[in-house]
Amino acid sequence: MAELVVFAICAASAVASGIAVFVVDSMARATFALLASFVFTAVPILLLGLSYLGVLVVLMMVMEMMIMVIFMVMYMMNPAGLMPMTMVHNKAGALAISVGTFVALAAGVLLVPWPTSTAAPPADPTLALGEAIMGEKMLVMMLVGMVLFATMVASIVLATHRGRYARYGDDLRRKHPDDPIRGGVGR
Amino acid sequence: MGDPAPLWSVLVIPVLLGVFAYGAAAGSATLRAHAAGTPRASGIAAPARSAARLLVQRRRVVLGTDALLLRLGGTLVPVAAALSALVIPLGGFVVSDLSVGVVWFNAMEVVIWAAVWMLGWGANSVWGLIGGYRFLVQGVAYELPHMFALITAALGAGSLRVTDIAAAQQGLWFAVLMPVAFVAYLVSALAMAFWGPFDQPVGRDLAGGALAELSGVDRLVVGAGRYVLLSVVAAMAVPLFLGGGAGLLLPAWAWSLVKTAAVLALLVWLGHRLPTVRMERFTEIGWVVLIPATLLQALLVAIFVLLG
Structure with missing residues (x-):
C-alpha cells in the first residue's frame, strides 16, 4: 500500500514536472524541472529493488543537467540562460509528439499482456536485469x-x-x- | 557489522554534524583571528555571534531574483550534506546501511553542484552567476578523481557497502594501501566544499561569488551547510581510508569521532594554509595528474585484490 502511494506520487510528479519544462519561460527553471522529473522516475526504480540503478540515475542525472548548463552558456543564443526563453521551437508539433508518445507508452503499459511469475525475486535484481538486457x-x-x-x-x-x-x-x-x-x- | 538502527537514530546525525560543523567554524575563526593578530580565544564564540547577527539581519533582495531557485539552492546545501551522512558508520552503528552506500554518498554530494549553481544564478547578480559557473568548472575538475578514489576503496573491499569497506581494513588501513586515492579524496573533499584552496567560486575577487548576494538567514543556512558538508566529507574519509572505528583502548564509535575530528581539523587548517588555486589551473591538474594517478591506483589495487 505504502509502495503504491509513493509510486503514485512520484509518477504524477514526474509527469507534472515534465510538463513544467515546457511551461516555464526560464532555461534555469526548465533545466531543474527536467532534473526533478528524472529524479521522480528514479524512485520507482528504487521501489523495484534496483537500488544501484535508482541511485545511479539520481547521480548521473544531476551531473548531466549541470554539464548541460555549461553547454547552455557555450552554444545557446541566450548567454548563460539569463533572458526569458521558451524551450519549445515548434509548439504545436512538440506538443503533439510528446502527448502522442506518452499516450502510446501508457497504452502499452495497460494493454500488453505482461507475463506473471510466482518465483521469488532474485537475490540481486540489478545483476539479473543486467544479464537479461x-x-x-x-x-x-x-x-x-x-x-x-x-x-x-x-x-x-x-x-x-x-x-x-x-x-x-x-x-x-x-x-x-x-x-x-x-x-x-x-x- | 552494522546493526539495523532504530528510527530515532536519525536524530543523532544532525546533532553530531552540528557539533562538528560548529567546531570547524570555530577552528576557522580561530585561525583567522591568529592571522589577524587578534585574541585567538575570540574564535570559539565567533560562529555563535555571527549566527545571532545573521538571524536578526534583515534580508536584502536584488530586483529580479529567482526566489524559488535561490531558496532551493540554499536549502539543498545542508540537506544534501546531511543526506549523504546517512550511510556513514559510527563504529558499528549506522543509520542506513545501504548495499550501495558509496554510490548514495556520491549521488547526494553531486547535488551540491546544482545547489551552488542555483544560488549563483538565482541571485540575479553577476558575481553570483560567475561564482556558480566557477563551481561547475571546479566540479568537472574534481569529480572524476573523486569517483575513482571512492571506487578504489570499494574495489579494495569488494563491496559498495560502507561498513564492509571499514571492516575490510582490519589488517591494513586503505590510507596506507592506496595513498594516492586517499590524497585524491582529500583534495576533492576540499574542492567539493568550496573550501580553500578551492574557494574561487566564493572568492574575494568576486565579492563572495555564489554567496555574494546572500544575507540574513539565507547566508546562515548556506554558511552552516558548507561547514556541515566539510564535516561529512571528513567523516566519510574515516570508514573509507582510516579503518573506521578500529583502534586501541577506546570503543569503536569514539575512534570514529576522534578520527573525523582529526581529518576535519586537517581540512580546515589546509584551507587557511594554502593559497587559492584558480579553477582553470586545477582543471588541468585534475585531468592531467589526478585522473591518471587515481586510475593507476585503481589498477594496482585491482591487481592486489586479484592476487589475494
Whole structure:
C-alpha cells in the first residue's frame, strides 16, 4: 500500500514536472524541472529493488543537467540562460509528439499482456536485469561505450580552434605552448 | 557489522554534524583571528555571534531574483550534506546501511553542484552567476578523481557497502594501501566544499561569488551547510581510508569521532594554509595528474585484490 502511494506520487510528479519544462519561460527553471522529473522516475526504480540503478540515475542525472548548463552558456543564443526563453521551437508539433508518445507508452503499459511469475525475486535484481538486457553482448556494449567516448574526444579536438600548431608553432618546436591561460602543471 | 538502527537514530546525525560543523567554524575563526593578530580565544564564540547577527539581519533582495531557485539552492546545501551522512558508520552503528552506500554518498554530494549553481544564478547578480559557473568548472575538475578514489576503496573491499569497506581494513588501513586515492579524496573533499584552496567560486575577487548576494538567514543556512558538508566529507574519509572505528583502548564509535575530528581539523587548517588555486589551473591538474594517478591506483589495487 505504502509502495503504491509513493509510486503514485512520484509518477504524477514526474509527469507534472515534465510538463513544467515546457511551461516555464526560464532555461534555469526548465533545466531543474527536467532534473526533478528524472529524479521522480528514479524512485520507482528504487521501489523495484534496483537500488544501484535508482541511485545511479539520481547521480548521473544531476551531473548531466549541470554539464548541460555549461553547454547552455557555450552554444545557446541566450548567454548563460539569463533572458526569458521558451524551450519549445515548434509548439504545436512538440506538443503533439510528446502527448502522442506518452499516450502510446501508457497504452502499452495497460494493454500488453505482461507475463506473471510466482518465483521469488532474485537475490540481486540489478545483476539479473543486467544479464537479461545485456547477456553475452556485454563485451560489445563496453566496446561501443569506448567508441562513443573516443568519438566525443575526437570531435572536441577537431572542433577546438586552437590546435597543436597554434600552441607549439608551425614546426611544433616551441618548448612551452602559447596558451591564453596557463594550465596548472607548469606548461 | 552494522546493526539495523532504530528510527530515532536519525536524530543523532544532525546533532553530531552540528557539533562538528560548529567546531570547524570555530577552528576557522580561530585561525583567522591568529592571522589577524587578534585574541585567538575570540574564535570559539565567533560562529555563535555571527549566527545571532545573521538571524536578526534583515534580508536584502536584488530586483529580479529567482526566489524559488535561490531558496532551493540554499536549502539543498545542508540537506544534501546531511543526506549523504546517512550511510556513514559510527563504529558499528549506522543509520542506513545501504548495499550501495558509496554510490548514495556520491549521488547526494553531486547535488551540491546544482545547489551552488542555483544560488549563483538565482541571485540575479553577476558575481553570483560567475561564482556558480566557477563551481561547475571546479566540479568537472574534481569529480572524476573523486569517483575513482571512492571506487578504489570499494574495489579494495569488494563491496559498495560502507561498513564492509571499514571492516575490510582490519589488517591494513586503505590510507596506507592506496595513498594516492586517499590524497585524491582529500583534495576533492576540499574542492567539493568550496573550501580553500578551492574557494574561487566564493572568492574575494568576486565579492563572495555564489554567496555574494546572500544575507540574513539565507547566508546562515548556506554558511552552516558548507561547514556541515566539510564535516561529512571528513567523516566519510574515516570508514573509507582510516579503518573506521578500529583502534586501541577506546570503543569503536569514539575512534570514529576522534578520527573525523582529526581529518576535519586537517581540512580546515589546509584551507587557511594554502593559497587559492584558480579553477582553470586545477582543471588541468585534475585531468592531467589526478585522473591518471587515481586510475593507476585503481589498477594496482585491482591487481592486489586479484592476487589475494
